[in-house]
Amino acid sequence: MDYAEHLVPAADGTQLYARDYAADRKDLAPIVCLPGLTRNSRDFETIAPRLAETRRVLAFDFRGRGRSGRADPATYRPDQEVADTLHVLDSLGIDRFAIIGTSRGGICAMAMAARALPRMAGVVFNDIGPKIDKAGLLRIRSYLGADPRFAGWDAAVAALKSSNPGFGSLSEDEWLAFARRVHREVNGKPRADYDPALARNFPSAAQIEAGQVPELWALLDVMADVPSLVLRGEHSDLLSPATVAAMHQRHRRLDSATVRDRGHVPFLDEPESVAAIDRWLKAVDGYGTTS
Numbered sequence: 001m002d003y004a005e006h007l008v009p010a011a012d013g014t015q016l017y018a019r020d021y022a023a024d025r026k027d028l029a030p031i032v033c034l035p036g037l038t039r040n041s042r043d044f045e046t047i048a049p050r051l052a053e054t055r056r057v058l059a060f061d062f063r064g065r066g067r068s069g070r071a072d073p074a075t076y077r078p079d080q081e082v083a084d085t086l087h088v089l090d091s092l093g094i095d096r097f098a099i100i101g102t103s104r105g106g107i108c109a110m111a112m113a114a115r116a117l118p119r120m121a122g123v124v125f126n127d128i129g130p131k132i133d134k135a136g137l138l139r140i141r142s143y144l145g146a147d148p149r150f151a152g153w154d155a156a157v158a159a160l161k162s163s164n165p166g167f168g169s170l171s172e173d174e175w176l177a178f179a180r181r182v183h184r185e186v187n188g189k190p191r192a193d194y195d196p197a198l199a200r201n202f203p204s205a206a207q208i209e210a211g212q213v214p215e216l217w218a219l220l221d222v223m224a225d226v227p228s229l230v231l232r233g234e235h236s237d238l239l240s241p242a243t244v245a246a247m248h249q250r251h252r253r254l255d256s257a258t259v260r261d262r263g264h265v266p267f268l269d270e271p272e273s274v275a276a277i278d279r280w281l282k283a284v285d286g287y288g289t290t291s
Contacts, residue, residue: 001021001048001049001052003019003020003021003022003048003052004019004020004022005017005018005019005020006018006019006020006088006091006092007067008087008088008091008092010063010083010084010087011083011087012071012072012075014063014068014069014070014071014075014084015068015069016060016061016063016068016069016084016087016088017041017060017061017066017067017068018041018058018059018060018061018088019041019044019048019058019059020056020057020058020092021048021049021051021052021056021057021058021059022052022056023052023053023054023055023056023057025054025055025056026056028054028055028056028285029055029096029097029098029121029122029284029285030055030056030057030058030094030097030098031051031055031056031057031058031097031098031099031100032058032060032085032089032094032097032098032099032100033047033048033057033058033059033060033099033100033102033105034060034062034081034085034099034100034101034102034104034105034106034108034109035059035060035061035062035065035066035102035103035104035105036102036103036104036105036265037103037104037140037144037194037198037202038065038144038182038192038193038194038198039065039102039103039104039181039182039194040061040062040065040066040067040181040182040193040194041059041060041061041066041067042059042066042180042181042182043059043102043181043182044057044059044100044268045181046267046268046269047100047268047269047273047277050269050274051277058088058089058092058094060085060088062076062081062084062104063075063076063080063081063084064076064194064195064197064198065193065194065195066184066193066194070195070197071195073195073197073198073200073201074200074201076195076197076198076200076201077201078104078107078108078111079111081104081108082108082111082112082115085108085112086112086115086116095119096119096120096121097119097120097121098120098121098122098123098124098284099112099120099122099123099124100123100124100126100268100277101123101124101125101126101128102126102127102128102265102268103126103127103128103238103264103265104128105126105128106123106124106125106126106127106128106129107128107216109123109125110130110216110219110220110222110223111216111219113219113222113223113226114219114222117222117223117226120223120226121226121227121284121287122226122227122228122229122280122281122283122284122287123223123226123227123228123229124228124229124230124231124277124280125228125229125230125231126231126265126266126268127231127232127233127236127238127239127264127265127266128230128238128239128265129220129230129239129243129244129247130215130216130217130219130220130243130247131215131216131217131240131243131246132213132238132239133237133238133239133240133243134208134209134211135237135238136236136237136238136239136264137203137208137213137238138205138208138209139163139165139237140202141202141203141204141205141208142163142205143163144198144199144202145196145197145198145199145200145202146196147191147192147196148192149189149191150183150189150190150191151189152189152190153176153179153180153190155190156179156183156190157172157175157176157178157179160175160178160179160182161175164178164263164264165235165237165263166233166234166235166236166237166261166262166263166264167235167261167262167263168261169261178267217246217250220247220250220251221250223251224250224251224252224253225252225253226253226287227253227280227283227284227286227287228251228253228254228255228280229254229255229256229257229276229277229279229280230244230247230254230255230256230257231256231257231258231259231266231268231272231273231276232244232256232257232258232259233258233259233262233263233264233265233266234258234259234260234261234262234263235261235262235263236262236263236264236265237263237264238264238265239264244256253283255276255279255280255283256276257272257273257275257276258272259272259273260272
């Protein structure tokens with residue numbers, strides 16, 4: 001499916017990129033797709049065209065990722081990413097929206113509730129919650145910022161297999177498609193498509209081991225009436241079943257689904273993901289119009 005492209009300068013001049021999958025329907029809340037820490041708008045190629053059959057879909061590159069500009073590493077923070085996202089939405093005249101947030105994007109969705117709750121029609125948390133497990137954080141810490149040079153796509157796929165456990169059922173073609181979503185080509189060779197300086201604002205291994213990563217339950221409480229869905233990869237090392245259960249206890253309008261044969265994070269095109277997102281969309285479309 002075709003999409004428009006936007007480059008919008010942030011307040012500090014950093015160029016912010018978004019894909020815009022337009023749809024004929026103007027009465028339904030647009031879907032805003034926010035990617036994971038090292039991911040980009042291409043991560044949503046698995047789902048955006050299907051969603052755009054009925055509504056507008058915007059997929060973002062946070063600053064320092066994909067086609068957005070690189071910036072002062074001190075600004076690679078969720079609060080800045082929320083400000084950037086709202087700035088782009090304002091520039092496009094979009095007031096009310098629903099969010100699909102993958103990992104870091106889900107953290108941004110929680111932070112957005114503190115700033116723009118009346119504008120939020122719904123949230124999907126893709127393998128993320130208010131409490132993040134140490135094992136997953138340490139795994140991400142182990143490779144974040146390394147900026148390897150790959151000889152070719154086979155090497156990039158091999159690196160992905162090593163750093164992304166829990167996806168044993170993927171075919172070689174699916175692994176290659178995954179690799180092409182998270183890498184760019186430089187002189188014909190794949191490179192990670194994010195600024196390695198992202199690592200500077202990520203907790204250290206010592207901080208993670210010491211439990212110094214804050215939990216975000218208070219932010220989840222703010223949005224307890226917003227139609228929400230949490231997807232958990234069956235083999236996720238970042239989001240535990242216990243955290244999902246605790247989210248249900250605190251959130252009045254939360255649905256959940258486990259995605260088989262997936263680690264962190266599901267691709268959103270799996271049967272379990274598709275069915276759960278379709279349920280969520282019905283709740284989003286009724287939010288604010290029914291009691």
